[in-house]
Each structure stands twice: as C-alpha cells, then as structure tokens.
Amino acid sequence: MAEGRSQTYIALVLRELQEYRTSLCWTPLVLVMTLCGVLLVAVLLADHISAIGESVSQVLPSRDEAGNISIRIENNVDGEPALEYRLEQTPAAPGNLTPGGVGEEQSDALALAGTLNPLLQGIHNLFLFILILVCANYLLATLFNDRRDRSILFWKSMPVSEWEEVLAKFSVALLVTPALYFIASLLAQVMCLLLGMLLLWRMEMDPYALVLARVDGATLILGQLGGFALMALWLAPSYAWLLLASAGARRSPFMLAAGPLLAFILGERMFLGTSHLATVLSRHLPHYSGGGYAGFTWLGAADIPQMILGLLFTLAALAGAVYLRRYYFEL
C-alpha cells in the first residue's frame, strides 16, 4: 500500500517535471552553463577579471613584485569593499608545504578560510532569485492550465485523490525544485571555483592558496541548506496562496492571487490607517534582510508563533485548493 502511494507520488512529481521541464529542469542547467561559459571566456580571454552575478572578484597581481598578491572582493550592492586581503608570498622553507611556519600557516588559514564564501553565496543567491520566480509562476499555472485545456478530466479519471495531487504539486515547488536548483547551484559554485583555479593557474599563481584555502565549504553548504529549509518554512504560506489562486481562478490566477491582497492592504491603510497585513505579508515574501538566504533570517523564538500561524494558513489554503479542485474545477 505504502509502496503504491510512493509510486503514485513519484509518478505525479515526474509528470510535473515533464510538463514544466523548461522552468523546473532546464533553467537551472542553462544558468549553470551560462555562468560556466562566462567564466570560461574569462579564462580564455582575460587574465585579470572574472565577473559573476552581483559580485566581482578582482585578482590583481603585482607584476613588479612577483611575490606579492592582492585580492579584493567587492560587493556591488553597496559598492564598498567587503573584504580585502594582501598576501605576501615568501620562498617556501624546505619541508614546508606552504610559505611560513606551521603556526603562522594555521593562523593564516583560519583567517582566510571562508573569504571567498560571499562570492559563492552571490552565485547561490542568483539561483534562489530565479527559483522563487520559477516556483511562483509554476504554482499559478499548475492547477489552472489543466482546467483550461480540459485535461483535468483525464487526470481525474485516474485513481489519484485531490489531496495527493495538490500535495504533490506543492512539494514540487517547496522541495523538489529547490533540490534541483540547489544541486545546480552547487554545480555552478564548484565549476566557478575550478575555472577560477584554472584562471589563476594560467596566470602562474597558486590556485590552492588563492582559491581553495579561502573557501569554507562546510559552512557554505550547511548555510545554503539551512537557507532552503528556512525559505521553505517562510514561503509555504505564500506558495499555498498561489496554489489556491490557481485552483480557483477562472481567468487570471495572478489577478486572483494579487488582487484581493492589494485591495485588503489598501483598504486597511485607507480606512484603519494601519498596515498589519502588509507587515505580515512582508515576512512571508522574499526580501532583502542582509542575510544570504533568500531574504529570510531566523530571529529565534520570536519567529515561532508567526511561523506556526503561517503553517496553519498553509494547511487552510491547501485544503481550499483541494476543495476547489474537487467541486469547482470547470471554467
């Protein structure tokens, strides 16, 4: 029985990935290839600059001082240098793997570890941004399109309940697609690192010291995975709302999703002079919060009641989508 249910779930998810293959599967791959292509061009054509997404990493070797290397990583958002490091290469002592003594090497390594993480996080944020756009578009379309082309009658001729169908679609947006984008983002980050190392190697510099030693992979991956979990928890109500709009729309799911919210926000502001709904909504929409995790930060216990309320709203919205799917599916 359980095997049958999981087989059904897999079939439902595969169907979604096939129907929306361009946005869910091809887009992250194309993004990876584009980023790699840009870097490859940089490797082949430029010796100095590698530009990726919002962050620019400039590798500025001092040609007159062969032993000195200056690396500056700038964040384009505020335009201020976020990190600046100056390294001095000294001839390696016999028996030492890296310049300097063992103690010095350890403290250098500690100081440098993770300095390239913001650059990689920038690449990851680009994937997150596109992921959220893609998922929003998917959720608005997924319960509406098959009603419009009447293929819903075929789906409903199969032994699949509305709950199974709606939950499968919801999980595609909340879990499956983020997992695909996470893998793609990881691939892009690894490829960028490798190409960056290749670039430095071509410039006769030490790729390990300048790239690998400056990446704190464990922190980065754990942070990004945690960011996905946080994002799923905070975005769940918004995603469920979009799914509800997709299930109920007769013409435009977007208008049904955005219209009532805008009307309530404006009404509240005009008649009550407050903006509680806008405040609540802003917590469940991606926004800039100074963090790297799609705009969501964990503020601790203060967040828990609102998160629970959000998850309860998610359940209610999903139940609404199931109800509409069951009884009011015809356009």
Next chain:
Amino acid sequence: MSQVIKASGVSRSFGNVKAVDGVDFQVESGSIIGLIGPNGAGKTTLLRALLGLTRYRGDIEVLGYGPLRQRAQVMEQVCFIADTAVLPRWMRVAQLLDYVAGVHPRFDREHAQTLLADTDVALTRHVGNLSKGMMVQLHLALVMAIDARLLILDEPTLGLDILFRKRFFEQILADYHHSERTIIISTHQVEEVENILTDVMFMDRGKLLLQQSMVDIAEQYVELHALAENVHKASGIPHLGQRVIPSGVAFIYRGIQPDLLAPLGELRTPTVADLFVAILTGEGTDG
C-alpha cells in the same frame, strides 16, 4: 449478478436549471447500457455525478463507494472516456503510459503497448500532434489495458468518421467486455451501438424516462408498418408514437398482443432510436 451502481433521488441544478432531476436507477454487472437523450438532457451531468466529478443531491453508490468522497477508490475500478479530447497534449505517448502505470494499480502497460502497436500511434509522438481519431485510439488503448469493472463512455466517438466509430465499438465488444464488466455508453449515434446494448436508459430534461433491458423492449414494444388502407384502423389503437414511412405509417405500441396487430401490417421490434423519439415526443395516444 451484483449491482454495480445504485442511485436514488439524484439531482443536480445549475442555477435555476435542473440538469438532473430526482433520478433513480440501478445497474447490474455485465450489462452494456445505452444512455440516450437529446442535447441538454442531463446525460453528461449524470455520468459525472457517477464519477464524482460534480456535486449532486441524493445517494449514489458505485461499486460500494460514494463517488464524491471516495473518487480515488472509485476510479481504481472505473474507467472513463469523456466527450472531448482530454488527454494532456503536452505529453508524449510513452510518458502518458508511464504516468498511468505509475498511478493505476490495475494498468497493464504491455497490453496497452500491444494495442497501440496495431495503430499509427507511435510511443514517441506528442499527444497534441495526434489526429482526433488517433487520440481516441490512444485513450481506448489506455482504458482497455486497465482491468476495470465499469467503463463509462460519454460520446466517445464524437467527431470521428464512421470507420473509426465502428472499429471503436467492435473492439470494446470483442476485446473488453465480459460478464464482470459493465459499460455505460452515452451517444447520439444510437443505431451504431444498438446491437451491442443489453439495456437502455432514456433521459430528457434531467428526468429518466425509461430504463429497460433490450429483451424487455422486444417483448413489450412492437412496431407496426401499416399500409394505406390499414392506417386508420391502426391509429385507432392506443400507441406511443407514429411516423410516416413509404406508402404508409409506422406505429409503435406498448403491451399490445402482436396477434391483434398482425392483420394490419408488418410487425417488428422498434429500433431504440424510433422508440426514443416516440416516447420523447409523446405524439401517440397511449397515455
């Protein structure tokens, strides 16, 4: 024979229009039922109520399940082909087979492929690129590869040419139907399915006008082809309906001994279409 469907007091309204109006009926397993009615009679709404695709008042039990609340369980044993092409057009045929194999425990993928091998429907083709006839063939292959107990066909051959229509029903009768399988067919082309039906149900304006087996119809109804000199006598006998035929009039009677009518002309069993028209128009003199 066990009962496959039990329906009592089934009603469905859209605004002020009563699409289905207090319908009661039962369906025995193994029967092939023709659901006959003009456009807007409520056939599609009734079939959708049986499938849990529309809300209704009253009680319906399909294979022991309530279709509205237990649609997934019902659809494990019920197959359905709708009146329009409803297969997802973006899918490839092979993907469609994979999907059905994934969600339907009674689907035999190999059997479906065997059935499709006799058609022009290639596994690599997009459903959207298939002709209407090929889409119906594909849908039929999917349905026939499911070991279901009830098959509901709502105008399945609408828009197909006569060769396709003939082959469609022949295939269902030869390769699909057996004593444990029940088929309900809603169609306007009554004459094409008449020879395979075991029962008929007539509907008009949401009401069930008649539910009877073909055997009972043959026993209870008789059609008299009265020639010119006997038309007057025949019309004096209470009848359900009449229509003009070459050099005379055809009358349809209910419950009249054939011996009484034999001297007035040729007797035969009325066709389902003629009986339906006679009952529907109510132009006769039989109460």
